[in-house]
Amino acid sequence: MKVGIIGASGYGGLELIRLLHNHPEIEQIDLFTSSEVGTVFSEKYPHLVTIHDQPMQAIEQEHIRQLDTVFFSTPAGVTTSLLPPLVGVGPKLIDLAGDFRLKDPSLYEEWYQKDAPEMKFLEKSVYGLPEWNKEQIKEAEFIANPGCYPTAVLLSLLPLLKNELIDGSQLVIDAKSGVSGAGNKPSAVTHFSETNENFSIYKLHQHQHIPEIEQAMNLFANQPEPITFTTHLVPMTRGIMATSYAKVNKQVTEKQLLDCLRETYKESPFVRVLTDIQKIGTKQVYGSNYCDIHVKVDPRTNRATIVAVIDNLVKGASGQAIQNMNILYGLDETTGIDNIPSFI
Numbered sequence: 149m150k151v152g153i154i155g156a157s158g159y160g161g162l163e164l165i166r167l168l169h170n171h172p173e174i175e176q177i178d179l180f181t182s183s184e185v186g187t188v189f190s191e192k193y194p195h196l197v198t199i200h201d202q203p204m205q206a207i208e209q210e211h212i213r214q215l216d217t218v219f220f221s222t223p224a225g226v227t228t229s230l231l232p233p234l235v236g237v238g239p240k241l242i243d244l245a246g247d248f249r250l251k252d253p254s255l256y257e258e259w260y261q262k263d264a265p266e267m268k269f270l271e272k273s274v275y276g277l278p279e280w281n282k283e284q285i286k287e288a289e290f291i292a293n294p295g296c297y298p299t300a301v302l303l304s305l306l307p308l309l310k311n312e313l314i315d316g317s318q319l320v321i322d323a324k325s326g327v328s329g330a331g332n333k334p335s336a337v338t339h340f341s342e343t344n345e346n347f348s349i350y351k352l353h354q355h356q357h358i359p360e361i362e363q364a365m366n367l368f369a370n371q372p373e374p375i376t377f378t379t380h381l382v383p384m385t386r387g388i389m390a391t392s393y394a395k396v397n398k399q400v401t402e403k404q405l406l407d408c409l410r411e412t413y414k415e416s417p418f419v420r421v422l423t424d425i426q427k428i429g430t431k432q433v434y435g436s437n438y439c440d441i442h443v444k445v446d447p448r449t450n451r452a453t454i455v456a457v458i459d460n461l462v463k464g465a466s467g468q469a470i471q472n473m474n475i476l477y478g479l480d481e482t483t484g485i486d487n488i489p490s491f492i
């Protein structure tokens with residue numbers, strides 16, 4: 149397979165290169181840029197010297213059409229104009245940005261403050277959460293890869309909501325991310341002296357992943373209620389922890405919650421349901437495509453605390469994008485992304 153990465157020099161792009169490099173079906177990776185045409189990739193990123201010494205190329209439709217798969221790892225708003233001319237003309241298209249995730253264009257305009265893509269393209273996009281949408285992914289014209297936070301939140305809550313084990317009307321979701329989630333462009337928020345030894349809350353009640361999570365809860369679990377969702381920046385590079393608090397429905401036990409999660413994901417190689425643990429951390433999935441989930445009920449409050457951890461750049465972005473590519477091609481979904489977590 150010949151693949152291309154638009155936005156190759158960003159964090160999602162770099163992670164795609166790292167993972168695709170070991171993918172047995174990939175024979176060529178073309179790297180595209182909007183700002184540094186001709187720059188030798190390994191001069192920009194010396195850790196790739198002798199490995200990816202090719203120059204970055206201009207984003208030209210004729211070139212891109214010749215490829216088998218194109219990953220878009222670009223800021224919100226870019227694929228709204230770049231992707232539509234490529235639909236149905238050849239390559240399989242996988243968008244890591246948020247442009248085609250929300251089916252209601254007014255929601256995208258409200259939460260992203262950008263013009264939404266045309267409705268006819270929104271209708272064709274398939275939400276690429278493999279554990280919940282595999283059949284549609286197999287037939288997709290193009291994939292809207294989920295956001296990083298929604299991946300962790302949805303994988304941990306959808307089974308419990310769908311099976312009516314927890315009360316969806318009062319969900320509180322408290323999420324934390326490493327700084328690489330904000331991409332490689334430095335800003336006042338991601339500056340070392342702002343993030344180091346700091347733990348901050350951001351985009352309070354305004355995070356663009358709120359409508360994405362609500363849309364998917366409605367679609368996959370028939371849960372139409374709004375959520376409370378907060379995001380925090382943690383002084384670490386990678387990792388997301390999403391901790392959710394939900395009232396347990398009458399007569400439901402902790403064992404039923406765990407059994408439900410285990411049953412739901414018994415054929416999902418990347419979701420691990422943890423039991424009998426005292427601690428759970430982002431490092432146990434570091435650099436891998438795993439999502440680890442744990443749930444515990446507090447008998448005093450009858451509330452469940454549901455915890456999920458992912459690596460934002462892998463299961464939250466590039467790993468999941470490759471998982472989607474594998475499914476599109478009828479490959480085993482773990483192909484090329486079955487590396488174990490690095491932990492240290």
Ligand SMILES: NC(=O)C1=CN([C@@H]2O[C@H](COP(=O)(O)OP(=O)(O)OC[C@H]3O[C@@H](n4cnc5c(N)ncnc54)[C@H](OP(=O)(O)O)[C@@H]3O)[C@@H](O)[C@H]2O)C=CC1
Binds near residue numbers: 180226246328
């Ligand atoms: N980081 C994360 O953990 C996650 C990110 N995402 C989403 O994935 C996308 C990529 O994220 P990330 O890699 O972190 O972002 P980065 O900011 O690190 O990289 C984005 C890249 O896009 C390219 N780019 C910028 N403007 C344009 C343009 N107008 N046309 C074409 N290319 C452009 C840039 O490369 P160049 O200048 O060379 O063109 C840049 O390197 C974003 O939409 C992000 O929200 C989703 C899940 C998780």
Ligand SMILES: CC(=O)N[C@@H](CCC(=O)OP(=O)(O)O)C(=O)O
Binds near residue numbers: 244296329379381
């Ligand atoms: C730490 C951090 O800043 N994370 C980013 C995640 C960006 C992202 O994944 O955005 P889309 O899914 O909308 O493309 C944020 O919270 O906005």
